Amino acid sequence: MDYETLDIQRDGGVATVWMNRPDVHNAFNAQLIADLTAACQALDADDGVRVVVLAGRGKSFSAGADLNWMKAAGEASEADNFADAMKLAGMLRALSGMAKPTIARVHGAALGGGMGLASACDICIAGERAVFATSEVRFGIIPSAISPYVIRAISERQAYRYFQTAERIDARRAAELGLAHEAVAGDELDARVRAVVEALLQGGPKSQAAGKDLIRAVANRPVDDALVQDTARRIASLRVTPEASEGLDAFLSKRPAAWVPGQQG
Template sequence: MYETLEIVVAQGVATIWMNRPDVHNAFNAQLIADITAACRQLDADDAVRVVVLAGRGKSFSAGADLNWMKAAGEASVEANLADARKLAGMLRTLSEMRKPTIARVQGAALGGGMGLASACDICVASDKAVFATSEVKFGIIPSAISPYVIRAIGERQSYRYFQSAERISAQRAGEIGLAHEVVAAEELDAKVGEIVTALLQGGPKSQGAAKDLIRAVANRPVSDEVVEDTAQRIAGLRATPEAKEGLDAFLSKRPAAWVSAQ
């Protein structure tokens, strides 16, 4: 269905494979459009519980395709703005999926590739992975990816890496919070599978609500408004069929319906 992607769905898990290995899964207009459409399609599919984003070949994604960047540099401001909006929209669509998302990073995740890894809820990296916000080397800035990278590594680390464009090893990515797990290359799929198994135990609607909760609470002072918002959220969820099923399953010592359905 998608020119630049291969999508594999099995047992509630959809893997979006970026499939431009000859150019290290670099972004162009088609890849941006395909990822956006695939995320929307999978988010609307109740049979899909978890989404894994991965890259065919040696690299996860090497960022923007150089030919695409060159063409953009020769285009009008209006055309550049339209392209930038599509890239920003794709990252936001990925970030705001209701379902848990995992970046499976086996190799280079540079520029926009680091943005993709940061926009996913969870990042699992091979010890051979390498990251960078390399944009300043090309006279530009990591603008569209900045909300997600800053969220992942914090302002302090961003001041360094946005300006230096240094390569970030997998070990360093783990230290600064970009990668949740760093494992040997041959253990990458097993670790992704381990996290997927844990995610499949949770209620689908509660996981989406948990993501909304983080966005609502993060980086805000504990004000009366925030406290009331958290109370309203849990009170509303307790009465839902999913919450009732989860509690009944626990008390009955049986798998919840969403677990046994897989």
Template structure:
């Protein structure tokens, strides 16, 4: 049972709903702890294939709760460091889930909310969505979210938005590489469902390996070590039961065992 989240299951699909609509799903200590726990719980559940992150109400997430920030302003450096580590741990737990993750962004995703959207593998946004790294307006920096936002939009674009805190429209987010898809609000769930259906065609262990491959290869020069690592990864996977089943299913012109029956 969660105080700030609602987790809904539809077979192998788990949707984590941030459920603080009255404060635009802003982070506080409880949401940070619960989202961390939910990510770890779902990652350990072999029956879960895809995780969707969504927000109840008008906004996806407005980032840090202002009351939480006010308490932090009066706290010691040590207390602030402990809080910052918990926030960073939550984002990492989401980003390093071995299952595919989709951010369903229907409205504002500001500060830490933009960090959540960036930490997910795939971001689907409504035309009503907007994004911002708004931290400098409060005299702070988008520190914990920076690895994921930089991965999504690159250092050059971050150099602008980390300093200006400008609002980024859904269309601009797609152009920047943050949002993969932008659709009308009434089409948001259908688009998410279509991507989920595509993900369900892939082998779960190969998808986890693909995520790990990206982390290993991204921003690395093509060195002997990288070439050897990529060769070793595919060689090891080819011998797995999942790979053998995938090849057999293709040759037999049938669905692989991991694809759900419709």
């Protein structure tokens, strides 16, 4: 599919989604939100896609909300603002809820909603000049739609600080907070993303999707009888799948599994 604000490149089972509004640092507007929502849904339904990388053209990953879009929202009714906010929240949920592994390739600014995008992806690799912030309070608003993903990434305790101060967070600090999994030199960013992609391609696609679902089911829950039974049922159901059988046979036979690129057929 063609998207007005996105450039999607396919390389085998890897789809790189480039936000393509470099003149405004890939800031959100209604069209970008709609395009990202549709792209996440389409790529998640595409069996030929194994991994999705989210990146930004130009100098920034994403500088958050487009100021003209924000100004128009400020002049609209509360009902219209709610409808717009639901579209943004739906886009972030579509990204976070993808069954496939997602990687944020972050360079330059990842502010406001851009930090939300990085947090909503499973993995974040940041270049050394990347800078993050929940800058909304400086505009008299709050990082509301992105909050579930940012708090999950940096913890409730850290959110109390950064949601109120809007301080800039450099790549090193982002890695310390858990927002970025790695902070690397700018000229190493693409190589590190490729290395993580290669690692992901070694795993079974159905087990990876099940692993993501497992995290959602287990995180922040007490270890009670219901949780123990749920985890036991999940592994029991997966052990009898063709993917598990293939994975075990490949390991015992000392060969790559059928889902590894170049092994099909």
